[in-house]
Amino acid sequence: MKSSLRAFSVVTVPFPFTDCVKAKHRPALVLSSGATFNNVIGHGVMAMITSAKNSAWPLDVEIKDLKQAGLPSSSIVRMKLFTIDHRLVLSTLGHLSDSDSARVRASIQKLLDEHPEK
Template identity: 40%
Template structure:
């Protein structure tokens, strides 16, 4: 999941991992509230394993969920 806004990092984006709830929980896991809106087929969590990804490696057709992030996380 993309966390950063355009221009925040030159040529890269800050991201967090999304994992299914089938995996063992981590202390900072945050459940995704609206699975349908997020396009997720199974109960999932945002896992705060943070990374940066160079834009040249990112898929151009990746889903864009950041404008809906607060609602998807139930905030």
């Protein structure tokens, strides 16, 4: 399972608390491609998924198709990015819909855009 992570899969991973002693299992979104990155090095680039809408970040993307994503409640993709070893991925919950994936792609493009439109 861990070697077949594909872009826009929703997975569960351990997130460390700020004290780095304990970790809590949280959903994350796989951003990197299996063929060109994940399967080559055994790590995946991921974004945080959270329900914390009260502390919005720029470029947050609401997940509209929760059922397909395998999420039980309102959630957003947050551009809090990290890499993680596949061996730490606990489970696959689902996969973003095409429309949710497109909105995440647009958010990533804005993140990388040096000259955003005004």
